[in-house]
Structure formats: C-alpha cells, structure tokens
Amino acid sequence: MTVLHLVQPVEGGVARVVTDLVRAQSAAGLRPVVGCPPGGQLAEAARAAGAEVHTWRAARSPGPGVAVEAGAAARLLRKVRPALLHAHSAKAGLAGRLAARGALPTVFQPHAWSFDAVGGTTGALALRWERFAVRWADRVLCVSEAERLAGETAGVHARWAVIRNGVDLGHFRPVDPDPVQDKALARAGLPLPTAFRGDGPLVVCVGRLCQQKGQDLLLRAWPELLATVPGARLALVGDGPDAERLRRTAPSGVLFAGAAADTRPWLRAADLVVLPSRWEGMALVPLEAMACGRPVLVSDVSGARESLPPGHGRLCLVPPEDPTALAKALGRLLVEPRLLAELGEQAGLHARTGFDVRRTTDAVTGLYHELLGRPRPLNQERISR
Known part of the structure; x- marks a missing residue:
C-alpha cells in the first residue's frame, strides 16, 4: 500500500x-x-x-x-x-x-x-x-x-x-528514576549560564517562537511571577519568526536557548514545563514533558484537558491569552516543590499508560x-x- x-x-x-x-x-x-x-x-x-x-x-x-x-x-x-x-x-x-x-x-x-x-x-x-x-x-x-x-x-x-x-516512550523518559538526580544530570549537561545554576525553580518553555505558542504571554507574566518567586528562572527553547521581537521585549534574566535538536535534556532539567498556546489540536510538548516525569502548565485550548492526568486541570490549566492568570498559576506551583514532585510522578504514569x-x-x-x-x-x- x-x-x-x-x-x-x-x-x-x-x-x-x-x-x-x-x-x-x-x-x-x-x-x-x-x-x-x-x-x-x-x-x-x-x-x-x-x-x-x-x-x-x-x-x-x-x-x-x-x-x-x-x-x-x-x-x-x-x-x-x-x-x-x-x-x-x-x-x-x-x-x-x-x-x-x-x-x-x-x-x-x-x-x-x-x-x-x-x-x-x-x-x-x-x-x-x-x-x-x-x-x-x-x-x-x-x-x-x-x-x-x-x-x-x-x-x-x-x-x-x-x-x-x-509520543515515543522509549525516547522520552527519565534517565534516573530519582527526579532530583534526573534534573541534576540534565542540568549538568546543558549550557546553562551561571545565574541559572542556583537553587531557584527552573521553568522551561519548548516550542517554535511564534504567536501560536504564546511565549509573549509568558514574558508578560514573568515579572509578576518574580514578585512571588524571586529566584525563578525561565528558559525559552526554540526558534522562529518572533525570536527577535521576543528578545527585545523580554525582562532580564530570561534565557533564549535557541533551537535544540534534542529537547529531552531541557524537559528533564525543568521543575515545570509551561506551554501558553493560543491554539492547538493536542500539543506534543506537554506529552513529551510528562513522559519525562515533569509536571506541565498549559493553556486551556483544544486537547489540553484531554492530555492531562485526571484532577490536574484545577492546577495545570490556565485561560488562554491571560498573563495574569498564568503568573498566578506559576506562583502557586513553584512555591510548592513537594506538589511539583507529586504532579510530575502522576504525569509520568499518565503519559506512559495513555500516550x-x-x-x-x-x-x-x-x-x-x-x-x-x-x-x-x-x-x-x-x-x-
């Protein structure tokens, strides 16, 4: 055929x-x-x-x-x-x-x-x-x-x-079964600047830098988030037509990592993976992040609710096009490392059984x-x- x-x-x-x-x-x-x-x-x-x-x-x-x-x-x-x-x-x-x-x-x-x-x-x-x-x-x-x-x-x-x-569950998976060790291994292998190697939580957004993926909304939310979690760090992984505009408007301390042939180390390095899309069918990045054992925060567009584990919608979904709601959701999650660990464990099991x-x-x-x-x-x- x-x-x-x-x-x-x-x-x-x-x-x-x-x-x-x-x-x-x-x-x-x-x-x-x-x-x-x-x-x-x-x-x-x-x-x-x-x-x-x-x-x-x-x-x-x-x-x-x-x-x-x-x-x-x-x-x-x-x-x-x-x-x-x-x-x-x-x-x-x-x-x-x-x-x-x-x-x-x-x-x-x-x-x-x-x-x-x-x-x-x-x-x-x-x-x-x-x-x-x-x-x-x-x-x-x-x-x-x-x-x-x-x-x-x-x-x-x-x-x-x-x-x-x-997603390919043999490809997207933790390397170390201990999430703390897995994050440490991933971060050690990434070209992170010195400021990104501290103890503050690391938020990673993977995607083409374009209107659909909503990185501009995340950058608008970031200063408000820093008022709640001063040590938080943000890495944008990807390239695209909006790259220069986003760099010009980004607050200080945001890492533009560029395109990555292999996004797994970035997903595994994250305390939280965020995708504030304006529209989707069912985005792959949240599925890949969950398969790596990481919690996700996504905008409530098509496919988002269906991709999340049962019960995660209350914490892990935000209205699209709402930077204030995004900042508040980020703040609620990043101040609770134990909650993030639990959400990541549940996300990994969910991805491996359903996707x-x-x-x-x-x-x-x-x-x-x-x-x-x-x-x-x-x-x-x-x-x-």
Missing part, C-alpha cells in the same frame, strides 16, 4: 507526527511517500525513517500561489500513484484536496484548525473553505475530541476520526485499511468516531 503524506509545515509537532507515522508504516510493510517543501526538519527525518521523499514547494500561509501549489500536488499524485492521500495541516489540506478532489481515498488532518489561527476576513474564508472542502475528505482526522468538537461546532460536517497524539505513539500509529494504519476496504491486522486498535 502506497500512502502519500502531503505536508506543510516542515518543522515542529507536525513534522514529528509525520515522521512517527512514516517509521511505523515502513516497518509494517507499507510504502510511505512524503511530499513536502525543502528546508526544516521533515525531509531528512522522514527519509531516515523509511520514506520516499519528494519536493513539493508550498508556502506556509495561504496566498495567490495556491493554484500553483495544487497543480504541483496533482503532478505528484500522478507520479506516485498512491492508494491513499493523507494531507497534514491547512495548506497541504487545501492544495491536496484541490488536487485529488475525491479521486482517491483522502484523509485530512488539520493539526489545529486554520480558522482558529487567524481572524477577520482570512479566518472567515478559511472556515468557508473547510465547510466546502470536507466533501473531498473521506475522513477528517482530529488529534483530540476537543478539536473535533471545534470543527463540528463551526459547521464542518465531516466524517470524523479521533486518534490522539502519542504511546505505537497505539497512535497502529490506529492511523487501521483507519487506512478501513477506507481501502482491507482487513486490519489484529493488533491494531482504532480510536475513532
């Missing part, structure tokens, strides 16, 4: 999800093919995971080049001749569905809705497109029930599937078999609606 993954963007969580799918599908005897723009991390990672990779040039944002991008996607479909098209995120979903128009089984995976990401006329047009183009998707695959509900509430009348994100990427990839492959009318392998569990 040949599956064409048409993908834009080529970094961050989407790239990691596609790479995990490719790795599992290649191991299962499928022929995964990835069409994506050059640059970013995806092409190299997908090729290493077993995919055949073709260049598909597409900008990240919508614009006048959509017709050209859809034409290039159509040529790629004719070249690869896949049994099934899996289009990832808004731009690939736009160009891929225009190119295929129902000519072959098609899965569209939003990875967070485009109409949540933009407002005004652009947002209205994005919503009109999703309502129209749903006719060309045999399944709209959401990574959380909240993401599905957001689409349904917005009037996207799809044939839905819900398969939650997962194994193998379960996710098996379910996606099972969905392919269903759409193609083929029997699924008996070990595949489908999580769909």
Whole structure:
C-alpha cells in the first residue's frame, strides 16, 4: 500500500507526527511517500525513517500561489500513484484536496484548525473553505475530541476520526528514576549560564517562537511571577519568526536557548514545563514533558484537558491569552516543590499508560485499511468516531 503524506509545515509537532507515522508504516510493510517543501526538519527525518521523499514547494500561509501549489500536488499524485492521500495541516489540506478532489481515498488532518489561527476576513474564508472542502475528505482526522468538537461546532460536517497524539516512550523518559538526580544530570549537561545554576525553580518553555505558542504571554507574566518567586528562572527553547521581537521585549534574566535538536535534556532539567498556546489540536510538548516525569502548565485550548492526568486541570490549566492568570498559576506551583514532585510522578504514569505513539500509529494504519476496504491486522486498535 502506497500512502502519500502531503505536508506543510516542515518543522515542529507536525513534522514529528509525520515522521512517527512514516517509521511505523515502513516497518509494517507499507510504502510511505512524503511530499513536502525543502528546508526544516521533515525531509531528512522522514527519509531516515523509511520514506520516499519528494519536493513539493508550498508556502506556509495561504496566498495567490495556491493554484500553483495544487497543480504541483496533482503532478505528484500522478507520479506516485498512491492508494491513499493523507494531507497534514491547512495548506497541504487545501492544495491536496484541490488536487485529488475525491479521486482517491483522502484523509485530512488539520493539526489545529486554520480558522482558529487567524481572524477577520482570512479566518472567515478559511472556515468557508473547510465547510466546502470536507466533501473531498473521506475522513477528517482530529488529534483530540476537543478539536473535533471545534470543527463540528463551526459547521464542518465531516466524517470524523479521533486518534490522539502519542509520543515515543522509549525516547522520552527519565534517565534516573530519582527526579532530583534526573534534573541534576540534565542540568549538568546543558549550557546553562551561571545565574541559572542556583537553587531557584527552573521553568522551561519548548516550542517554535511564534504567536501560536504564546511565549509573549509568558514574558508578560514573568515579572509578576518574580514578585512571588524571586529566584525563578525561565528558559525559552526554540526558534522562529518572533525570536527577535521576543528578545527585545523580554525582562532580564530570561534565557533564549535557541533551537535544540534534542529537547529531552531541557524537559528533564525543568521543575515545570509551561506551554501558553493560543491554539492547538493536542500539543506534543506537554506529552513529551510528562513522559519525562515533569509536571506541565498549559493553556486551556483544544486537547489540553484531554492530555492531562485526571484532577490536574484545577492546577495545570490556565485561560488562554491571560498573563495574569498564568503568573498566578506559576506562583502557586513553584512555591510548592513537594506538589511539583507529586504532579510530575502522576504525569509520568499518565503519559506512559495513555500516550504511546505505537497505539497512535497502529490506529492511523487501521483507519487506512478501513477506507481501502482491507482487513486490519489484529493488533491494531482504532480510536475513532
């Protein structure tokens, strides 16, 4: 079975999800093919995971080049001749569905809705497109029930599937079973400045430096937090279009660590991992942090409640776009090291029992078999609606 993954963007969580799918599908005897723009991390990672990779040039944002991008996607479909098209995120979903128009089984995976990401006329047009183009998707695959509900509430009348994100639990895990020792080991291996090697709690935010991930909200909350916890330190791990603007507006004492090929040491070094996103489908960073045994504080956007352990919502969720609420939540947690340790232990158990990427990839492959009318392998569990 040949599956064409048409993908834009080529970094961050989407790239990691596609790479995990490719790795599992290649191991299962499928022929995964990835069409994506050059640059970013995806092409190299997908090729290493077993995919055949073709260049598909597409900008990240919508614009006048959509017709050209859809034409290039159509040529790629004719070249690869896949049994099934899996289009990832808004731009690939736009160009891929225009190119295929129902000519072959098609899965569209939003990875967070485009109409949540933009407002005004652009947002209205994005919503009109999703309502129209749903006719060309045999399944709209959401990574959380909240993401599905957001689409349904917005009037996207799809044939839905819900398969939650997962992470590689062999990759994201503590190195030392003692959390104190594990944090010490991780910090010893990081290029932390002297000021960051003291006894104060370390907060880590991992993500692309962009509007979606909300680092600007965290920087606005940080001075208020320091009034409660003067010794707290903040590390922003990642790069992106907002990097320079964030550096100019950051309070003193914030570490901009840049992009990290391996985020595990940063996650393990943290007393608390925070992700103040404005929108998501189900973010991977909180799942990765929990798998490393670290507590998380996240904004209450799609997928956040579903990713947290039962009972953690009261302490570990904050309203999106609310720096004051974020500062207060940070303050409540950081002054209670024993509570943080308990939350981290519960988070680790929760991630390891509920978010194994193998379960996710098996379910996606099972969905392919269903759409193609083929029997699924008996070990595949489908999580769909």
